[in-house]
Amino acid sequence: MTDATTTATTTTASTTTTTAGGGPGRGTGMAQRQALRKRRDRVRRWAWGIPMWILALVFLLPFAWMISTSLKPDLEAFRIPMQWIPHQPRWENYTEVLFGESSILIPFGNSVFVAALRVLGELTTATLAGYAFAKLRFPGRGKVFIAYLATSLIPAQLLLVPRFVYFEKLGLYDTLWALILPGMFTVLGTFLMRQYFVSQPDEFAEAARLDGANELQIFFRIYLPNALSMISALAILTFVWSWNDYETPLVFLSTPENYTLPMGLTSFTDENGAMAAGLSMAASVISIVPILLVFLIFQRRFVRAMTESALK
């Protein structure tokens, strides 16, 4: 189809050129064809667009189900046929989840605390180290960097047992610090920042050194302000990892008061110990809101963060 259109366009263009000034009839013919082509393009846009939209809606259907169920009493969740819009939306599910017996607010607060400290720590240590690997010369730099490269291949899962043992001995087991501390010093964050600083020119530093600036001043006043977009990308990534992390708290936390949000979601059960559908879904909706906000507000930067960390 596309091929045909292009050929047609080319022919039209060349005919017009060769017969330029050939009379008004020619000109209107071209205008007509152009209008036709425009309409065809518009039709084609929608012909692709509508099925893709339907597909997207199907893809997002589980979230619609989640929201619908979050507004139903537990028993209604499985009624056949499924009722997408509850007759009487049960907002009490949300008040129960927020302020009830096993309030989601405590895990929510824990998650915010963990994420905030992880982001702060990660940004500090990763920018400093990334900058040094990129812009400062010191003996042993190459060797340390190779050690970092090797480390990046090791799955965190392999380190769970020794970390568990050490945290237990140090009194960090079942505290939020067991999640925060390892998350503050990551190899991947350092790589991302190094990659960014490598792309920056050396001349800034050389000029500043001539003017008598010391290394901290050069870093903070010259390179850091330029790196803000990369730093915010790393902040977003760290926040997402931290907010969604379920496996680390599963291993390192045991008291419900210390749970972070993903763990807290599992604590809504009915009398029989089965999952309480309405409450669990209401809590799930609440857990998604912050991450969705971050995504929608910073969408462009968010996507950049994802692709950037992928392609480097």
Next chain:
Amino acid sequence: MAIVDTRIETADGPAAAAGGRLRRPTGRAPSEPKAYVGWLFIAPNLLGVLAFTFVPLISVVLLSFTRWNLVSGFGGIEFVGLDNFLAVFQDPTFWRSLVTTIVYAGVAVPLTLVVGLALALALNRDIPARGLLRAAFFVPYIVNIVAIGMTWQMLLDPEAGLVNQVLGVFGAENLPQWFASSNWALPALILVTIWSQAGYANLIYLSALQDAPTQLYEAARIDGAGRWASFRTITWPSLLPTTVFLLVTLFVGISQTFGMIALITNGGPGDSTTTLSFYMYQTSFQFYRFGYASAVGLVTFIGIFAIMLLMWRAQRGRALHD
């Protein structure tokens, strides 16, 4: 932190040469920082990485040669040589978990790639509200695994779940029992995995498509190449590095999944969804056999690492060949 005065420092080496070229044609280079400055900059990160990664890594290797559970305290650590590794290779659950992992990753990873690529090709056209559509497909990827897992667990409920209701409307009989059956639990897990990961593959492919060589398409069109021909000869080769990257990251990520398994099936029914990484989690934190779990983990890691190397090799080989 100490403010380091570097003004009196003189330096030689490549940086000085570069500086000299730019600033002072004949004179000395501008002062280079002292060596320890670099170490001070990396110190916070390096100390953390040493404490939370290097030390645990050495420990896990050492632990794999011991028999130990936490209850007996450090005094109870017993050196057993290679016993754990020998036991791993004679452990039927280990072999079954290996097969499960291969099936799980072997099906989920390629399908995630295919779905991601198909979506990316479709979304790379001019369609209304394209940005919003792209965002929509990405949403499952950024939602925490517990919310996703609980939702799918109920959607795939054998009796009352929405999926089987819909299948029933279309007249399907012998409805799949999903997480309740040892035959269907793994396919259900694969389904949820693809659904949650495809948006990521889609995003990475979309950004790679933006760098596709547009002049080549023009040239191919002039040469009369059809759409399939230009996909096969231009698009696909230009996406190859991205594909290999996704193959490796998805493979590593998916083969390490244990949170979703712990949440939904706890490895069952039977051990039908016990992957290696869930088996490792189970031996360490449900059975507390730390020495043995370390050996399982090391063997798994070395295996995954070997497959990763093979993938890179294969890609490099093909790149040279072309």
